[in-house]
Amino acid sequence: MRFFEEFEVGERRQIGAHTFTADQIKRFASAYDPQPFHTNEEAAAKSHFGQLCASGWHTLAVWMRLNVRGMQDEVRRMQAVGAPQAKVGPSPGFDQLKWLRPVYAGDTITYESEVVATRESRSRPGWGLVSMRTIGRNQSGEEAISFTAHVFIERRAVASAPALEEG
């Protein structure tokens, strides 16, 4: 991964796209969000959603998978050219998570992130905090989900950051 200093406010990154099939929607929801409008077409037709739609947590979990794959691809690309790599710390959390529109079976959500803030960590020398606003849009370009994620990224200035203390 790139170092903290290389993240610039305003830069954007395509995270990827995913089409949510009815089978996937029902499988995720059966395990983690078994509300009838996520697990059964007929019940969904009678609900306020009007048709089968994905659990909001499913739309987030898919973003996470695409995001992790993107990071792993970047790590491999940098390894291939022998570039020094920053450590990525844990995410301290998320803000302003909004489900703006239902994600119906068959919808394709495309996720894009923008760096909205960077700051050196006061509590964790050697680390910086990067905040990224992510928006997931459906095939009509409508915003379906948005959130701001924060993540610790190692600073270039120090050779090796001290281990992060959890909690």
Place this chain on the structure above:
Amino acid sequence: MRFFEEFEVGERRQIGAHTFTADQIKRFASAYDPQPFHTNEEAAAKSHFGQLCASGWHTLAVWMRLNVRGMQDEVRRMQAVGAPQAKVGPSPGFDQLKWLRPVYAGDTITYESEVVATRESRSRPGWGLVSMRTIGRNQSGEEAISFTAHVFIERRAVASAPALEEG
């Protein structure tokens, strides 16, 4: 479900507890968060976490399942006594989602919610917005995850709330 008017700021509810096994952690992470410290014990031992721990999204998805089951139990209890029930609308989102401590394999997380705000919806007559702060604590009583969820709940004052317009 109870109507909006019956939610009071300060009331608490036990959502349930779950023990995260290594198998569950690896299975969820393989599908949605395939970072090595969530999918492989040896890689986790070398990471900043020090041992296998659950994806933050896994700790949320499990809360959602327990939460949905609790709501469904309440609906059934109210049906059994013929009580009128409020409709529950979609969640407009979450705030202040924090992963405060890793959830290691074998940890048991107990989730508890507290109503922190209630307000009548301006944009959606017949509906109220209930905000609930949830904390998940491990078996030592330490906070591992916390977040504030918002959800639309039908008001009692009107016989039947108009359907919610999504988006």
